[in-house]
Amino acid sequence: YQRRVHGITFILRQRMGAHKPRGILCARKLHNKRRLNRWADKNYRKAHTGREFRWDPMGGASHASGICVGKVGFESKQPNSALRKGLRVLLKKNNKKVAVFVPKDGCLNFIDENDSVLISGLGRKGRTVGDIPGIRFKCVNVAGISLKALYLGKKQKKKGQHLSQSCLLYTSPSPRDLSTSRMPSSA
Numbered sequence: 653y654q655r656r657v658h659g660i661t662f663i664l665r666q667r668m669g670a671h672k673p674r675g676i677l678c679a680r681k682l683h684n685k686r687r688l689n690r691w692a693d694k695n696y697r698k699a700h701t702g703r704e705f706r707w708d709p710m711g712g713a714s715h716a717s718g719i720c721v722g723k724v725g726f727e728s729k730q731p732n733s734a735l736r737k738g739l740r741v742l743l744k745k746n747n748k749k750v751a752v753f754v755p756k757d758g759c760l761n762f763i764d765e766n767d768s769v770l771i772s773g774l775g776r777k778g779r780t781v782g783d784i785p786g787i788r789f790k791c792v793n794v795a796g797i798s799l800k801a802l803y804l805g806k807k808q809k810k811k812g813q814h815l816s817q818s819c820l821l822y823t824s825p826s827p828r829d830l831s832t833s834r835m836p837s838s839a
Contacts, residue, residue, distance in 0.1 A: 708778060709748045710771075715792065718743040720767045723760060724751070728783040736784050739791060741769055753787045755799070762802045762809060763794050770794075 673681045690696045710716040718741040725735040737760040739752045752771050754760045763769065770793035774781045778788055791799055794809065801807040 709743060709746070709750050710773075710789075711745060715770055715772045716743050716745060717768060717770050718750075720763055720765055720769050721749065722765060723763070726751070726753075726784055726787060729785055732783045734783075736787070738784075738787060739763065739769070741771060741789075741791075750789055751787050753784055753790045755790055756803050759791075759799055759803050762799065763791070767795050 672678075705712050721740040721742050724738050724740055726738050728734045728736055737754045739754060739760075740749055741752045742749050750771070752769070753774060754763065769791050771789045772792050774784075774788055774790045776788075780786060780788055793799060794802065797807050797809055802809060
């Protein structure tokens with residue numbers, strides 16, 4: 653725009669913030685306008701609509717526990733040719749079934765049906781990774797023990813661990829059992 657000072661015409665560049673309200677009393681107008689226009693940003697809309705809680709089987713959480721329903725093999729995408737080992741897992745929080753990838757060679761042998769497993773995302777914020785089609789999650793824990801520890805041989809899976817912890821309650825012995833165990837032997 654042009655500005656005339658003492659008979660001399662200056663051609664000035666337009667400053668940032670043109671066509672916006674300026675001044676001391678314009679904060680409400682700017683705030684409301686920014687609040688509405690932020691929804692045009694794709695990442696802002698994705699983060700604030702609450703859509704992730706509806707489509708995400710884990711409900712926005714980083715990990716979820718479930719029960720192994722069965723073992724399956726997934727064919728890899730072209731140009732690779734392989735059977736990627738995986739599981740079908742029934743999530744405890746919402747009874748949804750998801751397909752889960754089992755990492756490392758031979759780790760599928762540590763997992764049995766009805767085992768309690770902990771799953772997490774595979775690494776691309778809810779999208780598939782690599783040549784595994786439709787798989788968005790990986791198995792991390794089996795029966796409360798890390799899959800990596802089982803793979804490296806540092807820990808062993810206990811028998812009967814697939815039962816829920818609430819079933820394994822400790823019951824104190826009855827007084828009758830205590831009296832029979834403390835009886836002196838007759839010699």
